[in-house]
Amino acid sequence: MPVRLFMDALDAVEFDRRPVDEALNSVLAKQPLHEGLAAFIKHATRSYLSVCEAEPSMLPVARWWVVQHVEQGVRELWAWGRRYRSADGAVRELRLIRLANMLERQRSEAEVAVAAYTAAYGRPAPWPDEWEKKFLVRAREEVSRVVVADVDLTEGLRRVLFDGAIEDAAALYEKDGRRAAIQVVHGQTRRPGGDCLKCRLVLACDEVTRAPGLLGLRSYRRAKLRQVSISDLRYYDNCPAQHHLQTLHLPKINEYATPARIGQAVHRYLETLHAEASGPCQHADMPADTSWPDPQWELDADAAEVGMRMLTYHPSVCPLQENTSDLRIEKTFVFHDTAAQALVIAKPDLVYRDDGAWVWRETKTTRRRQRGGEDVVTEFPQVALATAILGRGLLGGPVDSSRVELEILRPGGADLIMVDPSDPQELDKAYAVLRKMAQPWREDNTFAAAPGDNCRTCPVSRWCPSAAETDPPPSFQETARGADREQPA
Ligand code: SF4
Ligand SMILES: [Zn+2]
Known part of the structure; x- marks a missing residue:
């Protein structure tokens, strides 16, 4: 949710040309939000805008950059982030977003390679109306150089991860990205844990054991599914x-x-x-x-x-x-308490x-x-x-x-x-x-x-x-x- 709200606020600034305070007010007013979350969104949006002011010549791009029919089951390849182009379209920049810790944790080589490759060769496409559907890509654009940068929303930092010709991006993908992309598509291993709540298969997955009443609560069957661990309950008890x-x-x-x-x-x-x-x-x-x-x-x-x-x-x-x-x-187990509507980790x-x-x-x-x-x-x-x-x-x-x-x-x-x-x-x-x-x-x-x-x-x-x-x-x-x-x- 923090990232989605941040992206909405930035869209309002970059595409609707609204002043930042107005954009924030309108995005944050759309639903009741925890005041701590609202404080973070304001900070993140302003941090991003201040760090990216260094590149005023780049224009925001709403469409995704998608490479289709890659190989070995990789039918569509794109990278998540914010996209920009020079006025003549020859230069593209993809900004990867992270909430924090950019200095401590490096992006993997595969991440950078896929980001550079899709920025270099991706064709513009709107996000599909239904997520299972294919992107409807438009005509190829002439691009000669791409930049991939990482932006840390907490500290307001920007770091360039790749800056080169599109041929260099292709070589990087061949070296570091290709095999990783194929592995992702063909991966079969299930690793239950903190991501189960977001997974569409959670109610049917054999790795998530049904355990009605595990938390000792009466039935909350109409409640929205939540995730919880003992640490979570301790933090809750604190505040x-x-x-x-x-x-x-x-x-x-x-x-x-x-x-x-x-x-x-x-x-x-x-x-x-x-x-x-x-x-x-x-x-x-x-x-x-x-x-x-x-x-x-x-x-x-x-x-x-x-x-x-x-x-x-x-x-x-x-x-x-x-x-x-x-x-x-240190194996992670996930149990679905169907009475409490909770995934217990x-x-x-x-x-x-x-x-x-x-x-x-x-x-x-x-x-x-x-x-x-x-x-x-x-x-x-x-x-x-x-x-x-x-x-x-x-x-x-x-x-x-x-x-x-x-x-x-x-x-x-x-x-x-x-x-x-x-x-x-x-x-x-x-x-x-x-x-x-x-x-x-x-x-x-x-x-x-x-x-x-x-x-x-x-x-x-x-x-x-x-x-x-x-x-x-x-x-x-x-x-x-x-x-x-x-x-x-
Ligand atoms: S303990 Fe609770 S009230 Fe105190 S800073 Fe943390 S979230 Fe805020
Ligand atoms: Zn021992």
């Missing part, structure tokens, strides 16, 4: 607007506090080890000095030392044993079979010396969800010998706590936890901001007009995925 703005994929402040980064680094270390392991982790597999973490987690020596001590205790609770089979590391750290029965393992890191006495199903919503999933046999196999395992790694030891999903009392507790978190979320359609202490660590506070005035956090305490990694135990 409904914080959850909603992240769901819209508004750019986040990607900074994790040290405890969360230790948790991420420990998880990644174990993930790699388990993916390559042929048996249980040994003490010799654990780091021997503080150089172990991936630099991306930016752990200083003290933090690396804490993580190293946590990992020391993992071999005593490692899930890989002789009877372990069907190991799945779950990504366990590990699932595996022990003598045929499924075991669901979650790992938490904490610097607390000891756990409090609270029940793990009540304390950790991920454990509650895992208990509900295994308790219904949604992964298949026998339920009565399956289990949920919570591994807690501390600098001074490790705990392994088991939950029996076939125990009706555990199931009752699990459903009570899920219901308590999910019901207000399912019934909310406005996602009002709840400013307060949460604003200090809110990843989307930049877009929130209600953000409480607080000092900027010295370092984020627990944000985004990090909040799932380290928890009080």
Whole structure:
């Protein structure tokens, strides 16, 4: 939605020649919008216009540039973005749009190659009235040079990815784009996850398991299908607007506090080890000095030392044993709760079979010396969800010998706590936890901001007009995925 609204506002400026404020007002007035989303659209539109003022000689082009009948099943090829041409038509520029993070993440070579090729050889065509229909392409235009640029709407940056003759674009496509395009057309693999909600096959796809009542709610059959994870419900619990703005994929402040980064680094270390392991982790597999973490987690020596001590205790609770089979590391599962009208996304750290029965393992890191006495199903919503999933046999196999395992790694030891999903009392507790978190979320359609202490660590506070005035956090305490990694135990 943010991108569509941004494109609508830009269309009004570039094709209808409306002043930017007027264009924004008319686009934002068409439907009720969250004020955080409106703030982002205004920022993005102005950022784009200011960064692209450097090319005033280029004229906006409404029609798409489409290459047809390419080869091997690739019948139509085009690139999504904003299109421009010089007054004589000899130069074309395609601007690819990204909400944020342009400096951190490069476009793939295939993306650039396809963008350059379609800008060079694409024939103009309006978007088909029905999306399944072919483009009705017009006559070829004489083009000699193409530019492909990337524009970051958050930071207001423009970077040229390709600038050359059309023959160079053809050579680039041959080198980097052709095979990738054919692979896309012939791809058969299904990877359930965050994209399922947008997929037209979601209601018929075997990868999405039907699970009516998984969230413990009464029926909301008339409600619109939504997607949710335990992290989403946590964000919602913090502040409904914080959850909603992240769901819209508004750019986040990607900074994790040290405890969360230790948790991420420990998880990644174990993930790699388990993916390559042929048996249980040994003490010799654990780091021997503080150089172990991936630099991306930016752990200083003290933090690396804490993580190293946590990992020391993992071999005593490692899930890989002789009877372990069907190991799945960080696999994403999607369940369709047809009562709640929700796609429930779950990504366990590990699932595996022990003598045929499924075991669901979650790992938490904490610097607390000891756990409090609270029940793990009540304390950790991920454990509650895992208990509900295994308790219904949604992964298949026998339920009565399956289990949920919570591994807690501390600098001074490790705990392994088991939950029996076939125990009706555990199931009752699990459903009570899920219901308590999910019901207000399912019934909310406005996602009002709840400013307060949460604003200090809110990843989307930049877009929130209600953000409480607080000092900027010295370092984020627990944000985004990090909040799932380290928890009080
Ligand atoms: S800044 Fe505060 S009020 Fe706004 S979304 Fe974030 S937590 Fe909620
Ligand atoms: Zn292990």
